[in-house]
Amino acid sequence: MIIYILFLGSGLTGLIYQVLWTRLLTLTFGVTTLAISTVLTCFFGGLALGSFLGGRWVDKRGRGFKWYGYAEIIIGIYALLFLWILGLNNDVYVLIARGMNLGFYGQNIIKFVLSIIILIIPATMMGATLPILSKELAGKWSSFAKDIGNLYTVNTVGAVAGAVLTAYLLIPSFGIKAIIITVGLINIAIGVVALLVDRAAAPGKDDALGSELLEGTHIMSSVVTGVGEMVPARFSTIILFGFALSGFTALAYEVIWSRVLTLILTGTIFAFAAVLAVFLTGIAVGSFVVSRYIDRVKNFSIVINTLAVVEILIGVSSIAIIILYSKMPEFSFYGSITGARDWGEYVYVNFLISFLVLFVPTFLFGTTFPLVCKIYNSRMDHVGESIGNVYSINTVGGIIGSFMGGFVLIQFFGMQTSMVLMGVINVLIGIVFLLTNPFGKKKTGYVLSSLGAALVVFVILILPDNMPRAIHESYIMEGEKILFYEEGPAATVMIAHRPGRSLVFSDTRLWVNGNLATAAYYEGLQINRFQGALPMVLHPDPKDILVICFGTGTTFGTLSQFDVDGVDNVEIARTVTHGAPFFKSENSDVLNNPKSNIIIDDGRSYLEVTNKKYDVITEEPMHPALVGVVNLYTVEYYELAKSHLKEGGIMSQWIPLYALSVDDLKMLTATFQSVFEHTTIWIANADIFLIGSSEKQSVNYDRIKERLAKPNIKRIMGEIDLEDPIEFVSTFLMNEDAVREYASGAPLVTDNMPLVEFTGPRSLSVNTIS
Incomplete structure (x- = not known):
């Protein structure tokens, strides 16, 4: 229980840092899509590096809650120094940018390098905490998915709390500087408690908990010598690559869904907080639910097929919500966003709309992490490395997806086509898992793959022609026509015109990201x-x-x-x-x-x-x-x-x-x-x-x-x-x-x-x- 409580705190503080540090860095770097993506890429890159290295570190040095404690203390100390480090970072950026006349690309390279320098240490420590605690907590193969799922769930629940508290309470009440310092002290306190718990633990626990190997008929040989060898090495590679692609689509979806929802919800800090909170809640609930089911499944083929079907359902549901998005202006509560009778109604409708369109696909995404960990891990004495590999590869995929979502997909394909493309990728991931399942029946794989392909084709065929444009059409008045519509990396722009009202003025209106600009x-x-x-x-x-x-x-x-x-x-x-x-x-x-x-x-x-x-x-x-x-x-x-x-x-x-x-x-x-x-x-x-x-x-x-x-x-x-x-x-x-x-x-x-x-x-x- 103490591990869960502390890791809940880690999730809360981690999300607060992500929000506030990104906000502070972009004050100097700018709030362009490229600047924000640069900062987040460096942050998530640190998480991936920390997970990869942390898992190997803890496996070599044995179980020990102390490593988690040290990581949290380092994060806390860095947070206390962050504002001073940020000042130096900004001074260096301005000095270089003004003195060297670098131009657009040169400035962004400097932003990237400086973001890595300022974020790499705390982000790496944050990324290391999950594999370290997985090593500490996961004691038996028979409850492995449940243990990992619980960890992932409580950490994500902490992140949900961080998202809501930061927007609704902390910043307007205390200010950014006070929050960072306070949260830094919380991290140090978490680390100290972890060290005290580790010191009080009974000696010899490493030997008792590191030796249990896999059980069940799916073991490929009587001797398991390394990570991933419970299944053929080829399939382990397929699982990791597929999970990287799943991470790619997850973060691409987040970028695209957020852009679509700004057309429906007024683009305030509270709307974005609602979207983020619902996104993370779906992941937390999905992880919690599946981790209680999967350990009871004795047939390993079913575990793999479950993951495959989940990926197919992610793709189908993510495409199907395009229909829901396009119908949203017709719902009776839609008008409450701009015509809320009170503040409570405004908040409620933001969360309601976010929940309706995001919960199902994010729930399904949440189930994938425990499933992949169960499939990929083969020895309880290599838990850290296994979890580190899984988490880091998924995060790397997410980094690429976030970047591609903002700079390539929306700009060149538009929001709707991008959502369809990501959905098709998820379906293909599931089909590949089904057809390469080393323990499954080929007939089952073919049948499920065919059903998945048929379902996604059917959903694509019934989609509206242009969902974002349909949403925009709900803004315009009778007789008004859309003259210009374009989706770009930073903004979706619509220009609408109502002819005949005036002989002098064009009566033309400009909308930017769903807001009437002028x-x-x-x-x-x-x-x-x-x-x-x-x-x-x-x-x-x-x-x-x-x-x-x-x-x-x-x-x-x-x-x-x-x-x-x-x-x-x-x-x-x-x-x-x-x-x-x-x-x-x-x-x-x-x-x-x-x-x-x-x-x-x-x-x-x-x-x-x-x-x-x-x-x-x-x-x-x-x-x-x-x-x-x-x-x-x-x-x-x-x-x-x-x-x-x-x-x-x-x-x-x-x-x-x-x-x-x-x-x-x-x-x-x-x-x-x-x-x-x-x-x-x-x-x-x-x-x-x-x-x-x-x-x-x-x-x-x-x-x-x-x-x-x-x-x-x-x-x-x-x-x-x-x-x-x-x-x-x-x-x-x-x-x-x-x-x-x-x-x-x-x-x-x-x-x-x-x-x-x-x-x-x-x-x-x-x-x-x-």
């Missing part, structure tokens, strides 16, 4: 053009401009119409820029303007590595309640942006009034003004604009009048009724003293305490504009 009808056009014009008429002589986020390109295009030397635009998702031609009249065909320059990168990451300074920086990201967006609303980000402003430079920040509480608005305002002491507020429709500078601002009416009078500026501002300088100035809302009084006492949004990401979602279904 629109080209009057209100949207007014906000975007005003965002571009405002800092340009306030700054005395703006020449070098930076725009963070692209959207329809309207703000970018407005800025390029002024007398400037150049305008840089940083956009995280290249797919978004592909929609620019559909807004050509609104964005002044900005992509063909020689003054404009598109940079595909995370806005914050770009500022970390560039040496360039600007007269004006303007940003209009997605709503701050959406996951990851808060990185562009923190004190540290504004300090970084301020360091890239020239003397007298201006920072312009868009803040929505919709779906944002008064407390959150004050918090965001206070955060901005804490860096830009001289802050004013301007308003257009249901949005405000914070204008910040290091110097006291003044509104020069003559300058505004002169710049608005230029023919091209007058034309584009006239379309939104702001070409008159008096009308333009009337958008002024608060001077810096009023701003200071309004935001007084509000907490600040920081990298350590990104509060608005956790408070913001509570207002998404509330009418806050009034």
Whole structure:
């Protein structure tokens, strides 16, 4: 029992580390798909290495709870030092990236190397814990699967708790730094308890528990000399390779399913936590259930066939849920995501939808680990090596699957086809296991293989034509038509148009990952053009401009119409820029303007590595309640942006009034003004604009009048009724003293305490504009 309790704690702390360390590293590296994949690849690579080495280590040195204790203490000590190490890591990255002008690929190679350096030690220790404890706990072949399944289950249950607690309680209550330090102390405590338990254990236990060999009619010979020899070596290789492919599909599914669910669930931190928690819960329950059944099976052929059938069912169910995804907007509870009556309903529906679509395939995935361990292990004195091999090969497959899912499958095949391809791979894995089963009857293998193949073909034939597009069609209004749809590594983009409503405006809307980003009808056009014009008429002589986020390109295009030397635009998702031609009249065909320059990168990451300074920086990201967006609303980000402003430079920040509480608005305002002491507020429709500078601002009416009078500026501002300088100035809302009084006492949004990401979602279904 003490082993289970401690390993539950290991699972909890491990998931917390994964979430928080990834979050901190991507503050500097960026939240691009490539940056996140780089960090996770290094983390999971460490797990695989630790499992591989840990199993061999514990087999050579004999049973001993102490090795687990030492690993946990090392993890804990590293966690206590992590923030200091992270600071050095970030300084090295910025120094290299700024000094060497490495370009896109060079920067990502540096990110990969530095991620390995910072994560390899703790991740390797984490990976070693499962084979070490397997050696300690698995005492009899007759209960081997149950013992391993219990370990895997309690560790995964701990990870579920870590996922939920991190999102719903820990970060908004205590902040990231305090959590890492506390969790590090918990790891040290776990390690100390393990050492004490090991010291108190009776001597001589290694000799008593290491000698039991396999029993049963399936033993190939009377002498078993090595791992995997209870079955032919060829079949052992097939099992490991198949399990690697299964790991490949599992992580590819996770990437693809998460992307699909962002189209159904609003992409908040709580939605992602629900998806992760349900994914891990399915794995935990599957492992728990099958580990209680498989040890009672005396016919080893049935164990192998069970694994094969499970793989076939994973493939079939993972393809079949495409139908469920496409029908989701028709369910009565679907509207509760955006129209929840209260916070409790919002949370409930997130978990309900995640459970409906994910539980069956993840349950089946959870059954595979105990089954493969039972098949692959042949000697109880080589448990560590066996479990290490199984876990590490599956993890390596998962690393490749995660990378391929984000960068190859979705981009080149789309979400639906990618899910079908992964499902077919799982079915083929099962068929290969059936046909190569060395203890099974060939007739049984042929029959089950044929049934599996027929079932997957049938499911594929009844699939909808394009499930993600069908989900998007539920967003649009009557008479609205989809003009553009593209699935890319970082975003799924849809542009829809409703003709005939206006003679002046195109009434075209842009959706990014299921969220309405902006629109080209009057209100949207007014906000975007005003965002571009405002800092340009306030700054005395703006020449070098930076725009963070692209959207329809309207703000970018407005800025390029002024007398400037150049305008840089940083956009995280290249797919978004592909929609620019559909807004050509609104964005002044900005992509063909020689003054404009598109940079595909995370806005914050770009500022970390560039040496360039600007007269004006303007940003209009997605709503701050959406996951990851808060990185562009923190004190540290504004300090970084301020360091890239020239003397007298201006920072312009868009803040929505919709779906944002008064407390959150004050918090965001206070955060901005804490860096830009001289802050004013301007308003257009249901949005405000914070204008910040290091110097006291003044509104020069003559300058505004002169710049608005230029023919091209007058034309584009006239379309939104702001070409008159008096009308333009009337958008002024608060001077810096009023701003200071309004935001007084509000907490600040920081990298350590990104509060608005956790408070913001509570207002998404509330009418806050009034």
